[in-house]
Amino acid sequence: MSKPELMSKEAESKGSSVVDLPGNVWKSIFRNPLPSSDRGRAATSFTNFFLHVQPVRVSRRALRPTYTMGLGLISFFLFCILTVTGILLMFYYVPSTTQAYDRMLDLRSSVAFGAILRNMHRWSAHAMVAVVFLHMCRVFFTGSYKPPREFNWVIGVTLFLLTLLSSFTGYLLPWDQLAFWAITVGTSIAGYAPFVGKTIKFMLLGDATVGQEALLRFYVLHVVVLPAVLTIFVAVHFWRIRKDGGLAKPEEAEAAPKPAVRVEVLEPAPVLAFASSSPAATLAPTRTFSIQGLVHGPFVKVGQLEEDTVFSWPNLLIAELFVLLLTLAGVLIVSWLFNAPLEQPVNIMHPPNPAKAPWYFLGLQEQVSYSAFWGGIGVPGIELLLLLAIPYIDRGKAGVGRWFARQRILANSIFLLFVIVNVILIVIGTFFRGANWQFVSPF
Amino acid sequence: MGAAPKTNEPCDAQIPRRSFLAWLSGAGIVGSLMAGVFSTFVFMKPRVTYGQPNRFLIGRPEEFPSGARVAIDTKRVCIVREGNKVAAISTTCTHLGCIIAPSQTGFQCPCHGSQFDVDGNVTGGPAPKGLAWFQVSLTPSGELEVDKDNEIQTGTYLSV
Numbered sequence: 001m002s003k004p005e006l007m008s009k010e011a012e013s014k015g016s017s018v019v020d021l022p023g024n025v026w027k028s029i030f031r032n033p034l035p036s037s038d039r040g041r042a043a044t045s046f047t048n049f050f051l052h053v054q055p056v057r058v059s060r061r062a063l064r065p066t067y068t069m070g071l072g073l074i075s076f077f078l079f080c081i082l083t084v085t086g087i088l089l090m091f092y093y094v095p096s097t098t099q100a101y102d103r104m105l106d107l108r109s110s111v112a113f114g115a116i117l118r119n120m121h122r123w124s125a126h127a128m129v130a131v132v133f134l135h136m137c138r139v140f141f142t143g144s145y146k147p148p149r150e151f152n153w154v155i156g157v158t159l160f161l162l163t164l165l166s167s168f169t170g171y172l173l174p175w176d177q178l179a180f181w182a183i184t185v186g187t188s189i190a191g192y193a194p195f196v197g198k199t200i201k202f203m204l205l206g207d208a209t210v211g212q213e214a215l216l217r218f219y220v221l222h223v224v225v226l227p228a229v230l231t232i233f234v235a236v237h238f239w240r241i242r243k244d245g246g247l248a249k250p251e252e253a254e255a256a257p258k259p260a261v262r263v264e265v266l267e268p269a270p271v272l273a274f275a276s277s278s279p280a281a282t283l284a285p286t287r288t289f290s291i292q293g294l295v296h297g298p299f300v301k302v303g304q305l306e307e308d309t310v311f312s313w314p315n316l317l318i319a320e321l322f323v324l325l326l327t328l329a330g331v332l333i334v335s336w337l338f339n340a341p342l343e344q345p346v347n348i349m350h351p352p353n354p355a356k357a358p359w360y361f362l363g364l365q366e367q368v369s370y371s372a373f374w375g376g377i378g379v380p381g382i383e384l385l386l387l388l389a390i391p392y393i394d395r396g397k398a399g400v401g402r403w404f405a406r407q408r409i410l411a412n413s414i415f416l417l418f419v420i421v422n423v424i425l426i427v428i429g430t431f432f433r434g435a436n437w438q439f440v441s442p443f
Numbered sequence: 444m445g446a447a448p449k450t451n452e453p454c455d456a457q458i459p460r461r462s463f464l465a466w467l468s469g470a471g472i473v474g475s476l477m478a479g480v481f482s483t484f485v486f487m488k489p490r491v492t493y494g495q496p497n498r499f500l501i502g503r504p505e506e507f508p509s510g511a512r513v514a515i516d517t518k519r520v521c522i523v524r525e526g527n528k529v530a531a532i533s534t535t536c537t538h539l540g541c542i543i544a545p546s547q548t549g550f551q552c553p554c555h556g557s558q559f560d561v562d563g564n565v566t567g568g569p570a571p572k573g574l575a576w577f578q579v580s581l582t583p584s585g586e587l588e589v590d591k592d593n594e595i596q597t598g599t600y601l602s603v
Contacts, residue, residue, distance in 0.1 A: 181541065181554070184540050185541070187540075188538070188539035189539065203484070206489050207492040207494040208494055209494055209495075211493075213489065213492065349517070351541050351542055351554060354554065355553065355554045368555065369569050372538050372539060436551065436555075437568075
């Protein structure tokens, strides 16, 4: 088909019949038909709002499941699941000390899909804490925080903190025994912070003790403040990945950019078909185009493409869809099999003995049992500062983009030690502590 | 530097009007921002609370026979009477705020295993300091009043 033929045919079809209306509306929404050429695949990526966050082409390494294990994506999808289930749960929840617990029971007994929604929300929250932490481990062990990605590591650590805070504020809401005593202990830890501790505790609780004011404050933090901040940080995190040239790769792969990929357009380019009235868009359809390809560093470099890349559409999108379905399936199966725990309603007179926080805070609680200040504020504070400073302390350039690179054996060993110590503390707190936090054997 | 400025070119000893205004606006914006953050904190810190009052009546002295150690969990105090002396000891753990229960040897915390003697001094566990003693007074009506805002020295009793 030659070019004039195409033009005339299109001019005829435009607005000629009411039958074309659905088609025209469809085309006005989706500017490109499903791509069948390389140019179409590129156009699909950058003319769609939701896809343009992603690069047109993506390196094959980044798609390898064994490199990233999809942990960052899983975290994001868990956050999406949490947002959706959380919004739905808000329709039936009342942040009141007299009603909250009854609403939990109602979710189980009289709200359609109430139990499964609460299960999904709870288990996704647990999973998100774990997966965000594993994602952090992945980034460390592959040395992916090296320049220019230092600040994205800092944002990532902030996201981990926000995840912990979201989960912490969330489990006061059922107003059961776990909720009440975990928050009592948690806010007391905050009270040990030097100088501002008492004020922070009072502002968090809105009162001298955990009560209605605290419930309302934690509710607002949990459903509005923290998710909003988290969303902004997630957006910046993703944007920076894109601007830093995608996922970190070994220097060998990064060193030698190949000349631009030539794209032969064998058919009329899809972008043209709908913009034909504008003279600027009337390019010869059989021209050979160079695609700008990957953003390499913070600025676009034209004409230099890395080797070993594939088009995001459909390669990256299919991988992402696969991870999404896997995540959703996992959450659904667990939520179907196991009910989210709900303890007795709050009884201020009788703290459960031992009063235990959820598993991810038991390492902290174990530390706190030795010293409230050092275990709850001092050591976690130092750990946090070190985590944030990692990319600025470890300035070696070698070993980026590979798991457990030999050049990074010292850094990796230190981080592994940090992970192991925390896991051991959590295991002790979970299985080896009984009444009055005495050492007991689980066997 | 000290010389009089020439009329036909801007003097470098003076700040140009443009940058002065820019600095002034910048300072104004940053200042307003800081004032906004500060007011938000002031807003978030409640002036009145809706919880229990920190000063409350606990009953007549006769209700506490000599040797009694009565823990009032709702008020988080333990009333101790020895002979004709009365005192109120806090039952909020100084560690992390759990409610302490009186035990054979004094007090024990169920959360992290802190132990205290009969006077509230730490004998074991992670608690960093002893239990607070609160001011007890006799009201004109003959009832005992505890004031939790008023901490007194350990071992200070009220004679009734």
